[in-house]
Amino acid sequence: MNERPDLSLVIPIYNEEPGLPELERRLRATLGETGLAWEAIFVNDGSRDGSLSVLKDLRAKDERIKIIDFSRNFGHQLAISAGIDHARGRATVVMDGDLQDPPEVIPDLIARWREGFEVVYAVRANRKEGLVKRLAYRVFYRLLKRISNTEIPLDSGDFSLMDARVVERLRELPERNRFVRGLRAWVGFRQTSYTYDREARFAGDPKYGFSRLSQLALDGLFAFSEAPLRLATLTGLVVTLGATLLAAWTLFKRVIQYEVVPGFATIAILVLFFGGVQLVTIGILGEYIARIYTEVKGRPPYVIRELDGLAPRAGGGDDEAA
DSSP states (O other), X not given: OOSOOSXXXXXXXXXXXXXXXXXXXXXXXXXXXXXXXXXXXXXEOSOSSSHHHHHHHHHHHOTTEEEEEESSOOOHHHHHHHHHHHOOSSEEEEOOSSSSSOGGGHHHHHHHHHXXXXXXXXXXXXXXXXXXXXXXXXXXXHHHHHHXXXXXXXXXXXXXXXXXXXXXXXXXXXXXXXXXXXXXXXXOSSEEEEEEEEOOOSSSOOSOOHHHHHHHHXXXXXXXXXXXXXXXXXXXXXXXXXXXXXXXXXXXXXXXXXXXXXXXXXHHHHHHHHHHHHHHHHHHHHHHHHHHHHHHHOOOSOOEEEEESSOOOTTTTOOOOO
């Protein structure tokens, strides 16, 4: 436990019981070919099935398996953050636990790291998911790239390899609303891409439904761009200009041409339109204020019920180590 591994793997887990043995088997087979000393940090994000029991059985057979058990479900991005906080390797690989990120890609990421790159992020060439979901991802990444203050690579998820120096910088970032792939891009260093085909889930149903995906998208948009605020301001200016021109036109018709301008329906539509603009603007402000509120409360981003095979870290909500 005191020896530093060459490679740490951070794998968030939420109700992945059926696929864990296959994931562990493929990891051992793949990493065994690299000749590197490794550890696999599984973060149990409040799973309600038998995922934790399976992880403990796997650790009993191989001490390179480490476990972080959350006290409840804190979310995918915070599970990744907890794993990063405890990773000790000279490089760290972040990947999902549903085998959509194939372990067989890891040696290729390592090869690019050995070339001198400090971040190797995996870009999805193909996704074996539904048309609507693929379209939503495509639109989101391109929108984020267009309005973000940080250059976030298109179609890159959390699957990546990061040098220990990058991991250390990520640990220092204080925000609790985490969008890890954006933070990874923000810290900089020498970064490169690796293109792969994202596989279908090995077992079970997707754990990220529409609401969770929407929340993740909003975290990305509001954490790395002030464009929504500027859009609200621009909309307000356009509406004000339009209202001013309409008022001038109405005054001209009434005073110069002595015509009564009819239009109760027009007035009603304009009132509803202005009301809608105001509510949308308030909603945008609310999204930013809600994130500020979360940050200023100063609560730990996650709470750990148990550590198995890992030492506790100060300030991370660690409860105990085994």
